[in-house]
Amino acid sequence: MKKVSVECRNIRLAYGKTEVLKDINLVIEPGEFFALLGPSGSGKSTLLRLIAGFNQQNSGQLLVDGADISHVPPHKRNIGMVFQSYALWPHMSVWDNVAFGLVERRLPKAEIQEKVQSALELVGLEAFATRRPNELSGGQQQRVALARTIVIEPQVLLLDEPLSNLDQKLRVQMRQELLALQRRLGITTIFVTHDQEEAMTTADRMAVMDQGIVQQVGTPANLFDYPCNRFVANFVGTMNMLEGQVQERSANMLQLHIDGVGLLKVPLVDEGSVPEQNRLAASFRPHTVQLESGNMNKGNDARYIWIPGTVIRSEFLGEFTRYEIQCGEKTIIADQSHYSGLPQHTVGAPISIGIEPTQIRLLPI
Template sequence: MNQASLECRHISLSYGTTPVLRDIDLRIEPGEFFALLGPSGSGKSTLLRLIAGFNQHQSGELLVDGQDISGVPPHLRNIGMVFQNYALWPHMTVWDNVAFGLVERRESRDAMRRKVGAVLDLVGLAQYARRRPAQLSGGQQQRVALARTIVIEPRLLLLDEPLSNLDKQLRVQMREELKNLQRKLGLTTVFVTHDQEEAMTTADRMAVLDKGILQQVGTAAGLYDYPHNRFVAGFVGTANLLEGEVTAVSADTLTFHARGLGPLALARPAEPPAIGPAALAFRPHQVSMRPRGEPGDGARVWLDGLVESAEFLGEFSRYRVRVGEVALTSDQPHYAGRGMFAPGAQVRLGLDPAQLRYLDR
């Protein structure tokens, strides 16, 4: 398979007077497994369809291996796309569904026999070649759709919510199979999802979109640990956000005045934020939790609070704790024999200054 690069240069698209994509500037490397992540209406599927040629941007350039394909019709782009509903021909066998693109390209019988056989072996469906889609499970139908797409040896593989029609257990299995297949083929792949777990466990890198704007691009760990703004902090994982203002920065300390909570004296980070409005973000699992009165370590900033609710989620328990006028979330690992804090319990929450992130937008 070819390993093509993909580049969006300042792409914008509007439907009438409604902007859908706004100045998208993005590069996807050859052989990369890349995710477009965002909520419904963020523009991620529109961007995927634009790459395929089903949507047309009003400004900007779309380059594959450095060549602008903006004016090239879909059938001449040699880009494969797997749709959310798989779009298999119900009256055709698995073999005929997979061979369809080769028939359209007028490949020889020998070439079709060789290529279809090889790709069915690759996705583990050789024994189902004579069955029809209705005789297959959801996961098997997805493999047929993948096989039909990769058999034409596309330059790029596009996946539109590829796992959304599967139950949770099968989604976990299929995303691992999808990742292994992509690694084996080395095919540059772009997939759309609204499921952050799906993106974080499969993609080499991802782009987060909201309201047609590219919010941040990076690895899963990079976006999770160092979000650029409030939206990314809240969308990639779960985050506590304290709105407020940085009021003072010295050689060793920083004062953050949290709305509804008051001033917090914190260790000065290596790259301190500017004085002015900001938000303080931190993850629930980074919040230590102890009974009121029990001493805490000096490395953390400790806040007194009251447990409002407690949920047992198996591997951890999630607490909603009222601190001043603010409700914070704390996730604590579960161990057999260790009791939970009950609603109404007086507790202390410990914040690790090294895990706090200052966001100015």
């Protein structure tokens, strides 16, 4: 099967005066597993349905393998879609559900037999061919929906939150199976989800969307480590934000007066990456900080920026303990890895937070 690219060029979609998609520009590489990540109402499912042909943009182009398919009807696009509800025919057997698209295309019976058998083997359901959907588990129903889609050999596979109806353990198993199947087929796949863990564990790259706008595109690690704005920083993981006023800039140092905390001196590795605004947020992930009991003087420690505080809340989450620490007028979240015998910091205890300068991202407010 030939691997194809999908490209959105300046796509805009509005319902009346309500803009749902605003100037969408994306290039999805041939054979890529690409995720559209965002909250409800961000436009991700609307964009997926537009690629499938169920929505029509007001302006812009949609290209598959370099050809503009903006005005091609859905049934002629050779794009397969797995819906959140699976949309299986309840009165049909698994075999007939999978064969449905091939029967509609009036393929020879021998070819249908061969293709359905291969699709069922791919998803591990060859032993369930005679069962009805209501005799299957949620994970098995999802596999039927996948088999029904891949049996027609689409150029592009679209997945609209296909794991949302499954329990947590099965979701983890199924996302691993989805990725393994995609790798075997090499099919260009676009996966819509509001769950950052699902996107980060499956996608080669992903686009974070909000209010119909693509906020940032990149690999999961790149978006997690180098978010371009506050929305991406907070949506992809948990982020501390210390807002403040820029006091001084130099080639290798920025001094930021944090509201209610005091002066924070942030060494700069790349001055060109620092926003030009006079008010910025010094942001850092909870797991990157160091914790030490007491408010000790750490002024000579060049490795970390130390801030004194008081533990106001703690949550034991198994692999780590999450602390909320009051630092002046700010609350900072800090995660400490847990292992047997490690003493926990008690609520009300003084504590010092060490922030490694290389882990600070300066973001516009």
